[in-house]
Amino acid sequence: MCGIVGLFLKDPKLEPQLGAMLTDMLITMTDRGPDSAGIAIYGRPEKGKAKLTVQSANPDADFATLADDLGKAIAGKVTGVVKDTHMVLELPEDRLEAARHAMRDLRPKAKVMSAGEGIEIYKEVGLPKDVAARFEVSRMSGTHGIGHTRMATESAVTTMGAHPFSTGADQCLVHNGSLSNHNSVRRVLRQAGMTFETENDTEVAAAFISHKLQEGAKLGEAMEATLTDLDGFFTFVVGTKNGFGVVRDPIACKPAVMAETDQYVAFGSEYRAMVNLPGIDNARVWEPEPATVYFWER
Numbered sequence: 001m002c003g004i005v006g007l008f009l010k011d012p013k014l015e016p017q018l019g020a021m022l023t024d025m026l027i028t029m030t031d032r033g034p035d036s037a038g039i040a041i042y043g044r045p046e047k048g049k050a051k052l053t054v055q056s057a058n059p060d061a062d063f064a065t066l067a068d069d070l071g072k073a074i075a076g077k078v079t080g081v082v083k084d085t086h087m088v089l090e091l092p093e094d095r096l097e098a099a100r101h102a103m104r105d106l107r108p109k110a111k112v113m114s115a116g117e118g119i120e121i122y123k124e125v126g127l128p129k130d131v132a133a134r135f136e137v138s139r140m141s142g143t144h145g146i147g148h149t150r151m152a153t154e155s156a157v158t159t160m161g162a163h164p165f166s167t168g169a170d171q172c173l174v175h176n177g178s179l180s181n182h183n184s185v186r187r188v189l190r191q192a193g194m195t196f197e198t199e200n201d202t203e204v205a206a207a208f209i210s211h212k213l214q215e216g217a218k219l220g221e222a223m224e225a226t227l228t229d230l231d232g233f234f235t236f237v238v239g240t241k242n243g244f245g246v247v248r249d250p251i252a253c254k255p256a257v258m259a260e261t262d263q264y265v266a267f268g269s270e271y272r273a274m275v276n277l278p279g280i281d282n283a284r285v286w287e288p289e290p291a292t293v294y295f296w297e298r
């Protein structure tokens with residue numbers, strides 16, 4: 001099982017409702033994966049600024065002076081907003097890599113959930129309704145977003161084992177299925193310099209796409225490569241700063257439904273995730289074909 005939802009807005013008028021729409025979609029998928037849940041929201045990037053979303057098991061101690069400490073370490077202005085176990089740090093775009101490095105010394109136990117100009121990722125063990133409420137996702141605006149509710153198959157039920165996985169700036173991936181060659185692909189990617197936080201198969205798929213993008217592939221090409229190099233079952237939904245993509249393995253036994261109107265492109269593991277979207281009755285609704293890449297970019 002596992003439930004996936006995604007929404008890529010074409011109409012800016014819907015942007016203030018992105019978090020609320022995705023939350024509703026994800027809660028509808030709760031019975032497909034009750035052990036952990038997560039959501040990636042892409043806000044409109046602010047010129048010259050970047051965001052680092054970090055997570056801590058001890059947020060009071062770790063977050064109290066983090067914005068100031070990080071500001072000193074990177075010699076730049078850092079502001080932060082704490083939401084439960086997560087904190088979103090806003091900083092100068094050209095200091096993003098320096099900030100990632102500084103975090104390892106400043107707060108070695110805190111985890112980086114995402115980094116980039118638009119992306120924020122919130123994920124924890126628990127049901128979608130509880131995870132979404134803890135991080136007030138329904139109040140967030142944005143241009144596109146992806147949500148996941150997990151029934152673990154390949155690694156422990158932990159915060160870091162929850163989806164979405166982010167392995168590159170402004171990139172994320174969620175997965176329904178299980179990969180059979182993830183250990184060998186992980187070894188190859190490690191040799192190429194990619195690093196991993198978990199033993200999870202989905203993290204390997206995310207890193208595989210990030211590595212292809214680093215090598216210069218376009219989003220569609222990177223997704224196409226999953227069809228030749230990754231074995232097993234998958235429906236993947238991928239987010240980038242300006243893009244949103246879907247691909248299913250050649251057997252395609254993991255369910256997927258898409259809907260498109262003039263206002264949005266939506267993805268659900270099942271149609272019921274999309275019933276409350278505006279204009280859904282007149283949307284073009286279809287099942288994505290096996291071994292076929294679909295993507296949209298602004």
Ligand SMILES: NC(=O)CC[C@H](N)C(=O)O
Pocket residue numbers: 001002150151152153154155161175176177178179200201202
């Ligand atoms: N049930 C699933 O689709 C699980 C997805 C992935 N294999 C995981 O364990 O996280």
